[in-house]
Structure formats: C-alpha cells, structure tokens
Amino acid sequence: MALTKNQRRIRIKNRIRKVVSGTGERPRLAVFRSNKEIYAQVVDDVSGKTLAAASSRDKDISSAKGNKSEVATLVGKALAEKALKAGVSTIAFDRGGYLYHGRVKSLAEGAREAGLKF
Numbered sequence: 677m678a679l680t681k682n683q684r685r686i687r688i689k690n691r692i693r694k695v696v697s698g699t700g701e702r703p704r705l706a707v708f709r710s711n712k713e714i715y716a717q718v719v720d721d722v723s724g725k726t727l728a729a730a731s732s733r734d735k736d737i738s739s740a741k742g743n744k745s746e747v748a749t750l751v752g753k754a755l756a757e758k759a760l761k762a763g764v765s766t767i768a769f770d771r772g773g774y775l776y777h778g779r780v781k782s783l784a785e786g787a788r789e790a791g792l793k794f
Contacts, residue, residue, distance in 0.1 A: 689773030696770045697721050705755070705767045705787065707780055714748045714779055716787075718759045718767060728758035748779040752786025759792060766793040 679687070698704030698721040708715045717729035732738060732747045740750055759767070767787075774780045788794065 685773035687773075692770060692773065696768050698768060698770075702766050702768055703727055703759075703764055704770045705759075705784075705792070706770045707772045707774065707783060709772070709774055709779055714744070714751055714783060716751055716755050716783055718755065718762070718764055727762045727764055728755060730755035730758060745779050745782040748782040749786035749789075752783040752788075753790040755783075756787040756790030756792040759787075760790075765791070769794050 696704055698719045700720055700722060703718045703720045706717050706719055713732045715729070715731040715733075718727045719725070720727055730737070730751050732744075732751055734751075734754065737747060737750050737754060740747060742750075759765075769784060771780050776784070784794070
C-alpha cells in the first residue's frame, strides 16, 4: 500500500523523535510547516513546557514582504531572540519530518544568525 506524503512525513518525524529530545539545558526546536505558514517552538520535553514560540502569523512578521523562505528566516531570528531572553542558548533541532531544505533550512539559519547554537 502506498503511503500519502503526510503519512510518510509522520513516520520520518517519529524516527527523528526517537533520537531528538529536549531537556532543560538543551531544549528542542520543533518546526511545523504548512503550505502557507511556518511555526517553530522551543520545547523542554522533560517538563513538557514550551519556552519560546514564533510563527509567520506573528504581527511583526506577517506584515513583512518577501517569499516564504525569507519569512522563515525572520521567524528563526524572532524565535532565537525570544529563546535567548528565556535563557536558552543551545538547542536540539527537530525538523519535524521535513527535509532540511528550503523554508526549514532558512528558519534554522535565521536562528543561528541571531545567536542560537545547534
């Protein structure tokens, strides 16, 4: 039986999550990409808390002009600033089953530029 694209992504995501887990000192940066928007959050899986979150729907980012990859870079920078304010400097990157390419890569590079260490 053929898998749908989403079923395949979820299988890959589960395979990644077996290895990548967020702790208090090194939380997980989780990415979700829809067709139109991109969302990211820094999660401590031990306590089950979200430490920082940003998305392309945030007021300051949604007004920005540019293609989806450029907006993803802005989301990465905004998330990194919020995470650094929350006292997080190193993270484990969770690409959520998406290829490390395009918008996911732009978000990661934006977060690195703003000072997060992967």
